[in-house]
Amino acid sequence: MKSITLLPNTHRNCNVIMIVFPFDEEIKQHIKLLPEVKWSRTLSSFYIISSKGNLHLLFTHFRRKKWLVDYQKLRKEVTRPLKERYKLVLPQLSEELNSELIRFKKWLQQKRLSENTVNTYTEVTAFFLRYKILKKVEPYSVKLIEQFNYDFIYKANRSVSYQNQCINGVKKFLLFKNLEINPLSIERPKKEKQLPAVLSIDEIKAIFNNLTNLKHKTLLSLLYSGGLRIGEALNLRVEDIDSKRMLIHVKQAKGKKDRYTLLSVSFLKLLREYYLAYKPKIYLFEGQNKKQYSNASAQAVLKKALKKTKITKRVTLHTLRHSFATHLLENGTDIRYIQELLGHNSPKTTMIYTHVTNTSLNNIKNPFDEL
Known part of the structure; x- marks a missing residue:
């Protein structure tokens, strides 16, 4: 019987459930059927936001395949208090924008970008489009992108790496839409120069x-x-x-x-x-x-x-x-x-x-x- 382990963790200041399993293509494809589940390069794992509803969703989804789900460590975990942070509630995408996002993802895949890059650019672009709905603006503009950069990334204290991914994703989307916004003054911020850890x-x-x-x-x-x-x-x-x-x-x-x-x-x-x-x-x-x-x-x-x-x-x-x-x-x-x-x-x-x-x-x- 195939087995899956659910582990508690934190990711981007959120409590999450990691979905860990020995590599298996069937399990991987079955997990991808859940839009709520994301892949994290940082965690090297699939994950979902920790909640009773999402836990029930996972159990129901895996039960259809009659797979064994180990959640013992999840039950023992005492939720760690998260730092108070700026929260931005974004509306859901309309059916039209969701379809456009799917076309954008296919366009990225045709560029032969890696699977992780395609998923990341699609995810951050979805946030940008939802932010556009929140602001109730019609045309894409420098001001909108700068506001998104400030509200969604800077005020939420997201990492420099994530900020670069967002900027790259939005720029790719504008290229996909064949839109030229001049001057596009948002530059990729420089990462902190940290020396790598080395073992003797x-x-x-x-x-x-x-x-x-x-x-x-x-x-x-x-x-x-x-x-x-x-x-x-x-x-x-x-x-x-x-x-x-x-x-x-x-x-x-x-x-x-x-x-x-x-x-x-x-x-x-x-x-x-x-x-x-x-x-x-x-x-x-x-x-x-x-x-x-x-x-x-x-x-x-x-x-x-x-x-x-x-x-x-x-x-x-x-x-x-x-x-x-x-x-x-x-x-x-x-x-x-x-x-x-x-x-x-x-x-x-x-x-x-x-x-x-x-x-x-x-x-x-x-x-x-x-x-």
């Missing part, structure tokens, strides 16, 4: 030593040894491992680009052991019914391993990629090679690792030591 070699070892499951250990070892994004690792197929040239072929990664990255000799031994034990058919990492392994499952693996270590840093799957790049730089690898291995368009992106490496900093003599 000993911390990496501690994580791997606390992984007893062979598949889990192989997956996380791949992320570190190849400097891969989690999506790239999960999309790898068996034939993408080139043991003769000791390379991993990463196909159609971010920016729809192919690249090669390193295949570690030590990792290859672990990979062969894993292959003999699990015998994957298509994808290198497969879940139930030989389907592609899920992002949520990979996140859970890391979280479980971290609990057994004494690491206090905020660590994500992407931290393994950051650590790979930093350790290469500390070992004297030319930053241009690191750029190629990571698949960065610009060396400026790779240069961030020069700020977190210990090699250069350790060569600086602290004046306090002269006192």
Whole structure:
């Protein structure tokens, strides 16, 4: 019997219910039938606003398939008080605007944008159209967009990343409508420049030593040894491992680009052991019914391993990629090679690792030591 776990969480200052399950295409498509359910890249999970009505909706929806629903942690959760924040109640879309939104989504899909980007742009555009109804204005104007930017994003204290997504989505919608609004003075705000968290070699070892499951250990070892994004690792197929040239072929990664990255000799031994034990058919990492392994499952693996270590840093799957790049730089690898291995368009992106490496900093003599 297929099983689904409901977990409590908070997202964008709202209490939500996360819908977690081992990757299964049937479950995924069935969940998508509910318009109230959204996908979050931040949570790496489907979610719905937490309420008794929505919980009943989920149970009714999954009961039709006779699937097992585990909601024990949801029952034990004590709702955390949320900060008081500005609330903007938006009216629902008319049937005409809803149809236009569907056409806009199809237009985005024809542009071959990623599924996540299409869903995000469609969602933020829906908010913009609902805001337009609230303001009872007919033509699209700079003033309307600026008001939406202020009321819906700034006053609600939404993140810079979300603000950029909203601006991008609205601009795409105006392009879809073939509308030129000049001057469109809303620019994408600059993100805060934060240095990535990096694990030491000993911390990496501690994580791997606390992984007893062979598949889990192989997956996380791949992320570190190849400097891969989690999506790239999960999309790898068996034939993408080139043991003769000791390379991993990463196909159609971010920016729809192919690249090669390193295949570690030590990792290859672990990979062969894993292959003999699990015998994957298509994808290198497969879940139930030989389907592609899920992002949520990979996140859970890391979280479980971290609990057994004494690491206090905020660590994500992407931290393994950051650590790979930093350790290469500390070992004297030319930053241009690191750029190629990571698949960065610009060396400026790779240069961030020069700020977190210990090699250069350790060569600086602290004046306090002269006192």
